[in-house]
Each structure stands twice: as C-alpha cells, then as structure tokens.
Amino acid sequence: MFDLSQEEITEGSISRALVLLAAPLVVQNLVQVVQQVVDTFWVGRIGETAVAAVGLNFPLTALLLSVLTTPFVGVQVLVSQRTGSDDRAGARSAGFHGLVLALVLGVAMALVTVTYAEELIALLNPGDEVARLAVLYLRIYIVGVVAAAASDALEAGFIGSGDSRAALYINLTVVAVNIVLDPFLILGLGPFPALGIEGAAYATAAGFLCGFLLAAGLTLGGRDSYTLTRESVGFEVDEFRELIDVGGPTTAQRLGGQSVRVVLVSIVAITGGAAGLAAYTVGARIAAIAYIPASGLQQAAQSIVGQNLGAGQPGRASRVTWVGVGIAAGALSVVGAIQWVVPEFITTVFVPDLTPLGFEYTVTYLEILAYSYWAIGGTYLFLGGFNGARRTRTSLVVDLLKYWGIRFPIGVLALPTTFAVSLLGVSLTPGVGLGVTAIFWAVTISNVVTVVGVGAYYWYTTNDGMLERAADSVSNSASGD
Numbered sequence: 001m002f003d004l005s006q007e008e009i010t011e012g013s014i015s016r017a018l019v020l021l022a023a024p025l026v027v028q029n030l031v032q033v034v035q036q037v038v039d040t041f042w043v044g045r046i047g048e049t050a051v052a053a054v055g056l057n058f059p060l061t062a063l064l065l066s067v068l069t070t071p072f073v074g075v076q077v078l079v080s081q082r083t084g085s086d087d088r089a090g091a092r093s094a095g096f097h098g099l100v101l102a103l104v105l106g107v108a109m110a111l112v113t114v115t116y117a118e119e120l121i122a123l124l125n126p127g128d129e130v131a132r133l134a135v136l137y138l139r140i141y142i143v144g145v146v147a148a149a150a151s152d153a154l155e156a157g158f159i160g161s162g163d164s165r166a167a168l169y170i171n172l173t174v175v176a177v178n179i180v181l182d183p184f185l186i187l188g189l190g191p192f193p194a195l196g197i198e199g200a201a202y203a204t205a206a207g208f209l210c211g212f213l214l215a216a217g218l219t220l221g222g223r224d225s226y227t228l229t230r231e232s233v234g235f236e237v238d239e240f241r242e243l244i245d246v247g248g249p250t251t252a253q254r255l256g257g258q259s260v261r262v263v264l265v266s267i268v269a270i271t272g273g274a275a276g277l278a279a280y281t282v283g284a285r286i287a288a289i290a291y292i293p294a295s296g297l298q299q300a301a302q303s304i305v306g307q308n309l310g311a312g313q314p315g316r317a318s319r320v321t322w323v324g325v326g327i328a329a330g331a332l333s334v335v336g337a338i339q340w341v342v343p344e345f346i347t348t349v350f351v352p353d354l355t356p357l358g359f360e361y362t363v364t365y366l367e368i369l370a371y372s373y374w375a376i377g378g379t380y381l382f383l384g385g386f387n388g389a390r391r392t393r394t395s396l397v398v399d400l401l402k403y404w405g406i407r408f409p410i411g412v413l414a415l416p417t418t419f420a421v422s423l424l425g426v427s428l429t430p431g432v433g434l435g436v437t438a439i440f441w442a443v444t445i446s447n448v449v450t451v452v453g454v455g456a457y458y459w460y461t462t463n464d465g466m467l468e469r470a471a472d473s474v475s476n477s478a479s480g481d
Contacts, residue, residue, distance in 0.1 A: 009084075009162055009307050014316070014323050019298050025159070025296035035175040035207070036285050038468050039200050042186045044351045047357060047476075050197050051351060052274045053133035055281025056124055056265060061141060063262055066254030068149045071102040072156045073302075074247030078162030079226070079392060079475050080303040086309020092232040095157035095219075097262075099150060099228075106149030113142040113284045130254035130274065137201045144205025147212040154215040160303050161226040166218050170463040174211035177201045213422045219456050249392040253399040260403035264411045272361060272436035275354075279361030282351055283440070286339070293331045294377040297324050298384035305388025310474050314467035321385030321458065328377030336373035343367050363438060368440040372447035379451045382458045389470035402450040410442035442453055 007015050039098035042049045075098035082091040113120065121134045136393060151170060158166035188194025195202065219228050268276045301324045308317040325340075339346065343366035354362065387393040413434045 008089070008192060009304055014304075014320050015327070017304055017350055018297060018320065018324055018327065021162060021163055021164050021303065022293075022296040022300035026263040026293050026473075027168055027296075032137040035178050035204075035309045036288060038179050038182055038284050039204070040351065041283065042182045042432035043197060043200055044353060045187065046196055047127055047272075048351075048354060050133055052130050053160075053197060053283055054200065055277050055284070056121065056130060056134045056269075057138050057141070058265075058281060058284055060120060060144075060262055060265075061125070061138070064142065065145065065253065066251050066258050067109055068145075068152060068251075069254050070103060070244060070247035070251045071105065071149075071153045072247065073097040073250040073387065073392065074098055074101075074243035075153055075156035075300070076160040076302060077246050077306055077387060077392075078242065079157050080162075080306030080388070083161050083392075085474060089231065091157070091161065091214050091226070091237070092228055093234060093239055095154070095226070096157065096228055096232040096234065096245065097236065098153045098243055100235070101243060102149040102153035103146070103241060106146040110146050111144050114139050117142075122169060124262065124269060126249040130277070132210040133197045135196050140198060140201035141204055142202075144208040147205075148208040149207065150364040151212040154212075154219045157219070157226050157228075157463070159299055160306070162303060163226055164300065169218070170211045173214045174207040176207075177210045178207035179207055194308045211364075213215050234323070241283050245437075246390055246392060249396040250387070253392070256396070256400045257403045260411075261409050263408065264442070266415055266437055267411055271416065271439075275358035276361055278351065278354060278358045279436075282347065282354075282362045283365035283369060284468045286346055286366060289335060289339075290309075291376065291380075293335075293379035294328050297328045297377075298380040298387075301381055301384035302388040303383055309389060309467065309471045312355045312471050314471045317388065317467050318385070319461050320388075321381060324381040324384065325378050325455070328381050329374045330377075332377040335443035337369040339366055339373075340370035364441045366439055368437075368444050372444040375447040375451040379447070379454055380431050382451070385458060389467055390473070391461075391466065395463075398450065398454050398457075401453070402446050406449055407442045407446035410445060411439045412439035 009021075039054065040051060043054050058242065075095055077095035078098075082088070082094065087339055102432050117135045117138045118131075121138065151174075155170055158164065166178040181198060183189050185195050185199030185203050186193040186197075187199075192199075219226070221227055251481040265277070265280065268280045272279065304320050305317045308314075308320065343363045346366060347362045351358075351362070383395045386392070413432050414436055415433070417433050429452065
C-alpha cells in the first residue's frame with residue numbers, strides 16, 4: 001500500500017506521494033512520542049522529582065544528540081538525489097560512509113557524556129535530589145545512543161530511497177521493547193528489581209539496541225529498496241566531506257536550538273522550581289505530538305524534493321514544498337484546537353500526582369502552546385524544501401534567529417529582578433520578573449514569527465532560481481563535471 005516507485009515520486013500525484021511516503025514516518029514519530037509519554041507515565045508513578053529529572057535531561061540529551069543529525073541528513077539527502085539520478089552505487093556509498101560517521105560520533109559523544117555527566121547536569125542549576133536522579137538517567141541513556149546513532153544512519157538510507165516503511169519497522173521495534181520493559185524495570189514487577197529512573201533508561205537503551213539489530217538485518221538484504229553490499233564498503237575522504245557539508249549545518253542548527261532549550265530549562269528551574277520543571281516536561285512531551293505529522297512530512301518532502309531535483313524537475317520540487325506546507329499546517333491546526341479545549345484532562349491523564357502549582361503551570365503551558373502548532377508544521381515543510389535542495393545552511397540561520405533572536409530574549413524576561421549575572425566584570429540583572437509563563441509565551445511567539453519569515457524567504461529564493469541551480473548542481477555531480 002505504501003510502496004512508491006521512483007516514477008511515482010518524480011511524475012505522479014504530489015499529494016499522494018507526500019502522504020504515502022510520510023504515513024509510515026508519521027506512525028514512526030507517533031510511536032516515538034508514545035514511548036516518551038509512556039516513560040513519563042511510569043516515571044510519574046515514582047513522583048514529581050523523578051519527572052523533573054527526566055525533564056531536565058530532555059533538552060540536554062537533545063543537545064547532545066544534535067551531532068548525530070549530520071550523518072542522518074547527509075545520508076538522506078545524498079541518497080535521495082543520487083537515487084533520482086539513477087546513481088544507485090553512489091547512494092550505497094553515501095549510506096556506508098554515513099554509518100561509519102554515525103558510529104564514530106556516537107561513541108565519542110557517549111564517552112564524553114559518561115565522564116562529565118555530573119558537570120553537565122550541574123550547569124542546569126537543579127536541586128540536589130533532581131540532579132542525582134538526572135545523572136543516573138543520563139549515564140545509562142547515552143550509552144544506548146551509540147546503537148541509536150548507527151540505526152538512524154541506516155534508516156536515513158531507506159527514507160532517501162523512498163522506502164519509509166523500513167524506518168517504521170525499526171522504530172516500532174525500538175518503542176515496543178521500551179514500552180514492554182518500562183513497568184518491569186521501573187517498578188520492579190515480577191522477578192525484576194525496582195530500578196526507578198535507572199530502569200527507564202535501561203529500557204530505552206535496550207530498545208535502541210534491538211532497533212539497530214533489525215536495521216542492520218534489513219540493510220544487509222532484508223529489503224529490495226536499499227541495501228549495503230561489499231561494493232559499498234570504502235573510506236573515501238570526499239564522501240565524508242560531502243556528508244558533513246550537507247548534514248553539518250543541520251547539526252549546527254540543532255545545537256543552536258537545543259542550547260537555548262537548555263538555557264530555558266535552567267531558567268524554568270530558577271523561576272518555577274520542581275513544579276515548573278514538571279510542567280515544562282509534560283508540555284514538551286505532549287507538544288511532541290505536534291511534531292509527528294510535521295517531522296514525517298518534512299522527511300518525506302526532503303526525499304521527494306531531492307529525487308525531483310535529481311531528475312531535473314525544479315518546478316515540481318517547489319510544488320512539493322507548498323503542498324506539504326498546506327497539509328502540515330492544516331493537520332496541526334486540528335491538533336492545537338483539541339489541546340486548547342482539554343488541557344486539564346491531558347494533564348491529569350499523564351501526571352495525576354502533580355502538585356496544585358505544577359498542575360496550574362502545565363495547563364497554562366498546554367493552552368499557550370496550542371496557538372502555534374500550525375506554525376510548527378509550516379516551518380518544518382519550508383525547511384524540508386531547503387534541505388532537499390542542499391540548502392541546509394538556510395535551516396541553520398532560520399533556527400538561530402528563531403531560538404537566539406526571539407525565544408531566548410523573551411524567556412530571559414521570566415527571571416526575577418534579583419537575579420544577576422556577571423559579564424566582563426559587570427553585574428547585570430536581565431530579568432524583569434514576568435515568571436515562568438514568559439517562557440511558555442516565548443515558545444509560541446517564536447514559532448509564529450518564524451513561519452512567516454521563512455515562508456517569505458522560500459517564496460523569494462524559489463522565484464530567484466534557487467531550485468533550478470540546485471538541479472543543475474546535482475546533474476553536474478552525477479556526470480562527474
């Protein structure tokens with residue numbers, strides 16, 4: 001049902017191609033969110049402090065994992081463009097080199113994080129008990145990320161070739177293992193010891209490992225769409241350089257955005273305490289639902305744009321982006337409306353033991369977030385259009401402006417007027433005492449402003465011949481010029 005030939009991607013209905021390629025990715029993203037929600041559900045049975053510790057890790061691990069987007073995006077874009085120009089050997093070569101790069105980056109990141117876990121958590125200014133639990137979680141979780149890094153690089157090859165079902169199967173395995181193990185390892189059901197927050201980390205790491213084993217099996221011959229053979233093996237410096245050139249700006253983009261999230265979590269801890277951290281955690285996990293269709297459609301659009309540029313069809317590549325924007329913004333408007341209507345119900349279902357203040361913060365955050373879900377969808381698809389054309393540096397600039405230019409300055413206003421930082425020997429009091437809700441509004445305002453700006457820029461660049469130049473570049477690369 002979800003099989004798409006190269007001809008359908010480059011010649012058939014655009015909306016059908018987007019939906020069919022995105023559908024398994026949307027389900028994949030959904031099960032990933034289910035994993036996060038289930039983790040929060042079971043950890044919530046331990047208490048608010050444990051939820052706060054996991055929430056403290058959320059932006060920090062996202063910041064650390066940003067380095068892994070280089071091989072993922074590099075492999076997806078190169079495989080899609082080379083597939084579109086019928087360079088199958090080149091697509092496999094990009095996939096193998098991306099796998100090697102992912103493993104190197106994953107191991108290096110795990111070693112550094114395990115060694116300096118306490119120092120990293122201390123940067124966020126949590127209380128002693130929250131910090132202790134956060135360190136326990138981080139050290140176990142990050143070791144499992146090595147397997148996740150390798151698995152993601154293999155998934156990117158499948159997505160770039162137009163086979164998003166393989167990525168779905170891999171992620172279903174990851175999440176199923178995690179969900180099944182969560183209650184046993186966290187609460188100590190049956191013969192298992194009650195490991196608490198460590199159990200949540202062990203369950204996640206086990207899921208990552210099982211997902212990688214399946215990905216490896218599929219890549220070595222389990223699927224016809226994309227395989228790695230002996231001929232794929234090689235260590236060509238130019239291949240690594242091209243992967244980094246395409247995917248590197250996306251890592252910088254993620255680092256820029258996630259670093260702001262880390263700073264904002266620290267401000268939440270200062271202004272809202274454990275109740276604020278718990279609310280921010282619940283809001284982030286529930287808000288991840290908004291990223292399900294947006295992220296799935298973005299990945300589909302990147303592959304379809306890349307293949308159409310490889311086939312020399314820049315006009316069709318542009319239409320893919322605009323159709324995707326309409327679908328994503330419309331779908332997320334519905335999600336936002338539902339969240340705005342029943343924020344109390346959502347909060348009670350996922351964390352029933354919140355303090356009254358934690359409950360109040362969470363409901364407020366969910367209501368404010370709902371206003372900007374449509375903007376999240378539109379932004380994802382515009383950036384997907386740029387990424388498919390190898391304009392990943394544009395995504396970097398957009399996110400730097402979104403997070404550092406808009407979200408961070410508004411979030412700082414939450415700090416109390418008594419809070420001071422030292423800059424070049426001068427004591428500054430950046431806060432004006434707006435409280436933790438200022439951070440909630442910072443998220444929504446930055447989302448809305450960004451979609452307007454990036455949409456206008458995409459319209460301008462495509463009218464200026466950006467996609468035509470990208471198609472010529474792919475053609476010249478395929479011909480060896």
